[in-house]
Amino acid sequence: MPDPRFKVLTSASTSGPGDAGRTGSWRVERPVIDMSSCIPAKTGKHACHLCWLLCPDNVVSKEIEPAIDLEYCKGCGICAQECPVQAISMVPDADFLEGADSE
Amino acid sequence: MKTTARTTVLNLTEEEFIHPGNRACSGCGLSILYRVGVKALGRDCIFVVPPSCLTVMQGLYPIAATQMPVLNGTFASTAAIATGVKAAMRRLGRETQVVAWAGDGGTSDIGIQALSGALERGEDIIYICYDNEAYMNTGVQRSGTTPQGSLTTTTPFSGKSEVGKDLPAIIAAHNPAYLATCSASYPLDFHDKLLKAKQIKGLKYLHVQTPCPPGWGIEEHMTVALGRAAVETGLFDLYEIENGRMQLTGPSQQLLAKPTLRPVREYLELQTRFKALGDAQADALQAQVDRRWAGYRDRFR
Numbered sequence: 001m002p003d004p005r006f007k008v009l010t011s012a013s014t015s016g017p018g019d020a021g022r023t024g025s026w027r028v029e030r031p032v033i034d035m036s037s038c039i040p041a042k043t044g045k046h047a048c049h050l051c052w053l054l055c056p057d058n059v060v061s062k063e064i065e066p067a068i069d070l071e072y073c074k075g076c077g078i079c080a081q082e083c084p085v086q087a088i089s090m091v092p093d094a095d096f097l098e099g100a101d102s103e
Numbered sequence: 104m105k106t107t108a109r110t111t112v113l114n115l116t117e118e119e120f121i122h123p124g125n126r127a128c129s130g131c132g133l134s135i136l137y138r139v140g141v142k143a144l145g146r147d148c149i150f151v152v153p154p155s156c157l158t159v160m161q162g163l164y165p166i167a168a169t170q171m172p173v174l175n176g177t178f179a180s181t182a183a184i185a186t187g188v189k190a191a192m193r194r195l196g197r198e199t200q201v202v203a204w205a206g207d208g209g210t211s212d213i214g215i216q217a218l219s220g221a222l223e224r225g226e227d228i229i230y231i232c233y234d235n236e237a238y239m240n241t242g243v244q245r246s247g248t249t250p251q252g253s254l255t256t257t258t259p260f261s262g263k264s265e266v267g268k269d270l271p272a273i274i275a276a277h278n279p280a281y282l283a284t285c286s287a288s289y290p291l292d293f294h295d296k297l298l299k300a301k302q303i304k305g306l307k308y309l310h311v312q313t314p315c316p317p318g319w320g321i322e323e324h325m326t327v328a329l330g331r332a333a334v335e336t337g338l339f340d341l342y343e344i345e346n347g348r349m350q351l352t353g354p355s356q357q358l359l360a361k362p363t364l365r366p367v368r369e370y371l372e373l374q375t376r377f378k379a380l381g382d383a384q385a386d387a388l389q390a391q392v393d394r395r396w397a398g399y400r401d402r403f404r
Contacts, residue, residue: 013162013163013164013166013167014167015122015166015167015168016122016166016167017122017123017124018123018124019122019124019162019166019167019168020124020125020162021124022124023124023125026129049112049113053291054290055135056129056130056131056134056135057124057125057127058119058123058138059123062117069123071124072123073123074128074129075323076129076130076131076316077130078135078323078326078327081325081327081328082327
């Protein structure tokens with residue numbers, strides 16, 4: 001039993017996303033996947049998934065049609081660079097501003 | 104001899120142990136490593152981390168980007184803390200893996216005496232050094248492993264004049280249970296080497312070259328391409344040493360079959376940190392790589 005005269009303080013972080021906030025705001029260009037040339041999406045089978053493997057920020061899903069979590073995607077562009085069929089292009093985020101600001 | 108099945112992108116677990124939205128820079132090589140490496144370690148492990156980019160990545164109170172317990176220690180005592188944590192786990196009868204994960208400054212400069220002691224005692228821990236070739240977390244100051252000719256914020260305008268330490272060779276001289284070099288551009292190779300290290304008793308040391316976009320002066324999307332260039336030009340070799348026997352592994356082993364490697368300049372020209380490097384220095388580096396690889400071809404082919 002701890003000494004009742006002292007207050008026991010514990011500080012432990014809780015595990016969760018967004019330690020640095022919504023890191024999607026760091027982004028200048030966002031990755032856009034062209035599903036007609038993406039190998040898993042085109043063939044309907046799990047294949048390369050390099051965008052998932054090499055994403056530093058764990059925002060690309062390992063699905064037949066890979067989805068990118070734009071709330072946290074920092075826009076580094078490794079996925080676009082490493083895609084074996086260049087199915088991912090980096091599009092300026094400003095092009096999407098109108099839709100994002102309408103709320 | 105080699106019977107271990109390789110992990111592929113298809114059978115690599117989808118379970119994630121780190122969260123998005125952490126403090127790592129965009130395009131961080133360490134993030135790729137950490138994300139994929141932790142999948143090999145599994146949940147039953149404790150990290151010991153000195154001040155480094157990894158400390159930053161793991162988050163500040165109250166949110167942590169990792170799901171594993173992390174003990175933040177001081178620079179000089181990483182391996183000593185890991186020793187203590189392992190001893191506590193042994194006393195409690197737990198099989199928990201203790202993983203010390205430090206940067207190149209924390210390993211080659213400040214933490215080397217504690218690591219050397221742990222190696223000599225043969226502690227049953229995994230020590231991972233991610234080598235981004237300078238003190239990146241504090242703003243790109245030169246470290247012991249910074250290569251010759253590289254620009255940092257604390258080197259002359261002509262670049263670092265001294266030759267970088269060959270840290271894996273220093274560790275190899277201690278005869279560790281297992282030693283491997285890896286690259287952030289080949290995360291599956293790193294994953295498999297960690298799986299192997301988990302099965303071995305004694306100190307397992309993994310040295311990982313980790314491209315750093317702000318520190319090396321590369322574009323964020325080039326992280327993986329650059330690490331691959333370092334391996335394919337023969338500048339950074341992937342090998343493992345087990346029971347005193349060295350062999351090239353994975354991508355580096357495949358290079359043995361090729362008559363020539365990519366020229367070193369292809370790697371150097373991608374980075375602004377080598378812009379002070381003269382032609383003579385680049386040629387000398389190329390000659391050095393050629394000599395080393397001629398030796399490898401004689402030995403392993």
